[in-house]
Structures are given as C-alpha cells and as structure tokens.
Amino acid sequence: MTVPDTAHIDVIDRWVDADPDPDTRAELRALSPDDLRERFDEPLRFGTAGLRGPVRGGPSGMNVAVVTTATAALTRWLHESGHSGGTVVVGRDARHGSVEFATAAAEVAAAAGFEVVALPGATPTPLVAFAARDLRAVAAIQVTASHNPAADNGYKVYLEQGAQLIPPADSRIEELMSEVGRADEVPRTPVSDDPRADQVRDRYLRRLLDRFGSRSSTLRIALTPMHGVGGTIAVEALRQAGFDDLHVVAEQFAPDPDFPTVAFPNPEEPGAADRLLALARDVDADIAIALDPDADRCAVGAAVDGRWRMLTGDETGGLLGAFLLDEAAPFGDSVPVVANTIVSGTLLPAVAAAAGARHVQTLTGFKWLVRAGEPLLYVYEEAIGHCVDPDAVRDKDGLSAAVCLAVLAHQATTLGAPGAGTGLIGVLHELFREHGAHLSTQRAIRVDHLDQITAMMSSLRARPPRSVAGVALRLDDFAERTDHLRTDAVALTGEDEASRRLRVVVRPSGTEPKLKSYLQIVGPVDDADSLTDVIARCGALLEAVGDDVESMLREAGGASR
Numbered sequence: 001m002t003v004p005d006t007a008h009i010d011v012i013d014r015w016v017d018a019d020p021d022p023d024t025r026a027e028l029r030a031l032s033p034d035d036l037r038e039r040f041d042e043p044l045r046f047g048t049a050g051l052r053g054p055v056r057g058g059p060s061g062m063n064v065a066v067v068t069t070a071t072a073a074l075t076r077w078l079h080e081s082g083h084s085g086g087t088v089v090v091g092r093d094a095r096h097g098s099v100e101f102a103t104a105a106a107e108v109a110a111a112a113g114f115e116v117v118a119l120p121g122a123t124p125t126p127l128v129a130f131a132a133r134d135l136r137a138v139a140a141i142q143v144t145a146s147h148n149p150a151a152d153n154g155y156k157v158y159l160e161q162g163a164q165l166i167p168p169a170d171s172r173i174e175e176l177m178s179e180v181g182r183a184d185e186v187p188r189t190p191v192s193d194d195p196r197a198d199q200v201r202d203r204y205l206r207r208l209l210d211r212f213g214s215r216s217s218t219l220r221i222a223l224t225p226m227h228g229v230g231g232t233i234a235v236e237a238l239r240q241a242g243f244d245d246l247h248v249v250a251e252q253f254a255p256d257p258d259f260p261t262v263a264f265p266n267p268e269e270p271g272a273a274d275r276l277l278a279l280a281r282d283v284d285a286d287i288a289i290a291l292d293p294d295a296d297r298c299a300v301g302a303a304v305d306g307r308w309r310m311l312t313g314d315e316t317g318g319l320l321g322a323f324l325l326d327e328a329a330p331f332g333d334s335v336p337v338v339a340n341t342i343v344s345g346t347l348l349p350a351v352a353a354a355a356g357a358r359h360v361q362t363l364t365g366f367k368w369l370v371r372a373g374e375p376l377l378y379v380y381e382e383a384i385g386h387c388v389d390p391d392a393v394r395d396k397d398g399l400s401a402a403v404c405l406a407v408l409a410h411q412a413t414t415l416g417a418p419g420a421g422t423g424l425i426g427v428l429h430e431l432f433r434e435h436g437a438h439l440s441t442q443r444a445i446r447v448d449h450l451d452q453i454t455a456m457m458s459s460l461r462a463r464p465p466r467s468v469a470g471v472a473l474r475l476d477d478f479a480e481r482t483d484h485l486r487t488d489a490v491a492l493t494g495e496d497e498a499s500r501r502l503r504v505v506v507r508p509s510g511t512e513p514k515l516k517s518y519l520q521i522v523g524p525v526d527d528a529d530s531l532t533d534v535i536a537r538c539g540a541l542l543e544a545v546g547d548d549v550e551s552m553l554r555e556a557g558g559a560s561r
Helices: 006-017 022-029 033-041 064-080 098-111 125-134 169-177 195-212 231-240 274-283 313-328 347-355 398-415 423-435 450-462 531-557
Strands: 051-054 087-092 115-118 139-143 152-159 217-224 243-248 287-291 298-304 307-310 337-341 358-362 376-381 385-387 437-446 474-477 490-495 501-508 514-523
Touching (some): 006 022, 006 033, 051 064, 087 098, 087 125, 098 115, 098 152, 115 195, 125 195, 125 398, 195 398, 217 231, 217 274, 217 398, 231 243, 231 398, 274 287, 274 298, 274 307, 287 398, 298 313, 298 398, 298 423, 313 337, 313 347, 313 385, 313 398, 313 423, 313 437, 337 347, 347 358, 385 398, 398 423, 423 437, 423 531, 437 531, 450 490, 450 501, 450 514, 450 531, 501 531
Parallel strands (some): 087 139, 217 287
Antiparallel strands (some): 051 152, 139 152, 287 298, 437 514, 474 490, 490 501, 501 514
C-alpha cells in the first residue's frame, strides 16, 4: 500500500473538508489511502467541451464541489470578458447527479450576478444550445455526459452565439478554477422561476415547424431515444411535421440513467441499435431513427435488400448535405457553406462541388465546424453529429436531424429516388453513381498506457508503410501543416490500379485511451458496372486495409488485441 506524503495529505484533507456535499465528503473519508490518492492525482481538466468524468467524490470526478468550482470560474471569466449581468441558461439531462449539479451551477451563477434561466426538468442538449441563441444569453450550461457510460456525467458550456467555447477561453477558465478556493465558501443564491424557461421548448418546436414544415405522410418510422431525454420531444416534433406512423422501442423510451438494455448508450456502438432494427423489421418501417441519450446525435437505419442496417455518419452526412443544398438552390449571390472534419468522408465535398456550394474542412469538433464560414447551411462529423439548422442551433442537434431525415425519406419513399431504387438507400446509391461509391469505417485500438499511443504515432511518422492491402501510399502529416488544420494526425492516401481512392487518417482520441483510424474507399461507378458489385469490392478492400493498418499499429505500440 502506498501512503500519501504529508503535503499530499494536507491537500486532500483541505479539499475533503471544503466539499459542500456531505455524501461525497463521507465517501472520500471512507476510502483507502491508495484509492484516495487516485482520486486526487489526475483532476478533471476543463476543456473546450467542459468537463466529463465519473460521478464520484474528489477532483477527478463529477460532483457538486467540482461543478461549483467550475461555475465560479466560468462566471469570473464572463465578468473578465465584459458579460457581467447577462443571461445564463442552465439545463440538465437525466443522468445520476444531474439535478444536484444543475442546481449548484444555477445558484452559483445567480450569486455571481447573472440572470439565470433554469430550464425545467430533464432537457435535451440541443434545446440548451437553442436557448443560448434564442435568449441571447452570455453563456449556457448543460449538465450531461451525452452518450458516455452510465457511471459518467459532464458539464458543457456554450457562449453567447450558442457555440461551444474555443481556446484560449478553456485554459483561462481552468486557470480560474485553481483560484476559486474552498467550494463550500462559493456563494449560492436560490433561483426564481423565469417565464422564459417554460417558453424554450415551444419556441424550439415552432422553429422546427417553420424550418421543415408539415405534410400528410404515410412514412413509417421506428424510433429509440436510447433511455435518454429526447423521446417525448422527438415524437412531438415528428408528429407536428406530419409523421404520425411512429413506433418506439418501448423499453428504451423513458429516461433511465442506468441504460439497462445497452452496454454503451451510443447508437454507433455495435449492438446498441439491435432493438431498434428488430422493431423496424417487425413493423415494416421505412426508416429507423436512434438518438443518443442527450439527443444531440442522430443515427438512421434503412433496409438494404430486405436487411436492416444503420447508415454510417458519412453516408448520412452525404444524404443530408445533398438534400439541404438542393433545397437551398438556386443560391444567387449568397453561396452556402457546408463543412465536415479531417476524419470525415469526401462525399459531402463532392456533392457541394457539384452544387456550386463552398465546402470547408475543419479539425474535429463542432466548436470548429460551426465556425467554418457564412452563410452556414450544414455541418457534420462522422460520429453521427449533424447540424441541419445552424441559424437556430450552432451545435449538433439530433432532434432537428431526425425531422430532416424523415422529410428526406418521405420524399424519397413517396416520389422515388432519381434512377433505380426508392427510399434513403435509393437516394444514397444515386449519389454513389454520380460521385463514386463512398465507403467508410473506423478502427480503434484501446491501450493500457498512453505512451503506447505515442509509440504508434511515432512509428507511423518515422516508418510509414509503403502500401497496405496492395495499395501504394503517401503520407500527409497534419502536425507539419502551417494552416488551420495543424494537429496530431497522419493521413495515408493512395489509389489502386482500379482507380479506387484510399484514405486512412490516424489520430489519438481526444477523450479516451484509444488510437483511432478512419478509413475510406471511393470506387468509381461506370455505367456498365453493377453498383452492388462495386460496393462489395470496395467493402472487401476496406476490410483488408483496416486489418493491415491495425496490425501494423498494434505491433508498433505493443498493443494486444
């Protein structure tokens, strides 16, 4: 057993003594010395996405003391930035601790002199981002860990335009956190009801109706909010848009912070959407829609030759981009901007070029995507985050994306996609015929030690593979760039003798001990080709490339399977 030194013991004792929550204070005092040290060795860092971590006592967890300190620092930064006395919106999801954390955040902000609008009940994250813009707030706080495991919670911050903060604001807020002092001495003031809080939901729904309209549709939709907070409002939003034939995964509809039917409450995870797809088959649905627990992400499923599958984020991004660009045409003098990130697919830029729109590539994260340029029409990231109405919500919004996808599917199912096929898959395949078959996937290597990731990235840079799966490669090191795309990532690109274009982007995860690889194959589609055959051949090559890249990286980092 390791015994903390005297100085460390003093720091721990002062922190525990200042914890305003008696439950976490007692929890910490009951820990062994080793466990206690672990709680204090790596405090949560305040980044551009705020805070996220396990719900537990100590500075390495999400708890009332950490939320109190973070909010005190945020309000000090707002004062420094000339936003004293403005409106601060506070919302929360239904995770463990969310009520207590949101209450602490609201009361600290109120005591700091801000007008606090505390949204009632459990609220989807997009409504908080919407409220930030709609109420012209100087900041908005959402207590959520999005699609993280049940043990986690988080603290997300939006600024006055409803966009996530960017550097150097995050580092300054973290610096101010260290200056706050005792958490139990931070002033708190109870928050009175504000009539604006009750109007946010209705105003958001009205915006969706104004943006996407209503129709009489026979489209049959299967839906799951995955035990999160988006179910009721998603049903209401879809019904007001004219989609009444809705079928929900009953056992996943009510908010449940334990997410009992899924290992990970993320529609991207293998198996997470199994119940949704089973329901879609049973009711003979036209599309299947999955929201993540805070409803900021949206995934869509469709039947391919009678077999249901979830579309990738890149496939959905291409579909939504094409739909929104077609809807916005003709552009006139105002050429719209669409954007995705360095790890996202190339179907969207191809669609944008054909439409005469401007495409912008950014670093990963919606904090960069929503600042890509004006007039902003649509942005997405491959991790099923879509912003289809940036004038209303400057962040990913699974609810508006769900409505937009339903409208797209309604048109495709009712009218038939151009060329062969109907429904979403028919539209996607028509895009493939025009721009090439774009297939993408991801691989992730989880490590025990972060230095394994360093070793893998160093090896890739020093000894890049000349080829993978028989395709000759060239390397583009984003760390050596001098533009806005400089980051710790490496791209491998090449083209085989069949003119299939390959791209692999490798980067460390920003939130987990993982090294991620983002793979894409673009196969040309000639008139004489069977699209099904092209997709099958590209898929086989993509799998082979993924296996080769993963084996190479694991060997370099000493990471076992």
